[in-house]
Amino acid sequence: MPQLDRIIIFPQVFWLLVIFTVFYIVLTHFFLPRFLKALKTRKEIVKVNELEALLVSKRSTDSQTKLRLLLLNHLSIVKKIFSLNPTLNISSAKSLNTQAVDELIGVMVKNSILFCNSQILDSIRIKVRSIYSK
Template identity: 40%
Template structure:
């Protein structure tokens, strides 16, 4: 049988070992380290991005907390001002229900029929501060 001849088998085994060793060397010492390096770099980038994201979230939460505290303080101050105003107005003999109805109708009409440009052109001058409107 010619395929089992020693003259033919030994060169094939030799070249098989050489090719296997060459591919093993290329994979082990060239391709695999580059692949592992790319995986480590990706993991490092993901961890850094996650840390940056968490720090941004923490800063955002702190600023939102500060804004919420400031808003709560201002709302409490505003509610106390309204309570003081209602106490002062309760001593007067005003029919506040009629005034409230008129204000509610005015606000409803304002929201239904006015646009942003009209609202910007309406000037309000309180009488107690003695503002004089500017002539246009």
């Protein structure tokens, strides 16, 4: 069989080794450093983004706690004002007749929805006449 002949197999092995070593040198000296540099920069970018996300979330939680404390403080002030003023005392809310007030608020909300809806107002066509035309 000619493919197993000793004369033919040695040049094939030689050229296989030469091409493999050249390919290996080109990959390790040119492409591998670029690939590793890209991986390293991606890792650094992810690290910086994680730190920034942590900083933003920490600021957000800090501002939420400050807002919560501020709201609780002002709510206690409002409670003091309501408790000190006898006309604003809500402890006897069961005896108050709030049905008329609730109906009035309902009518006002209904009218504001019906007459202040931007889609309805935009659908109304208005013809403008010039002041100077006779």
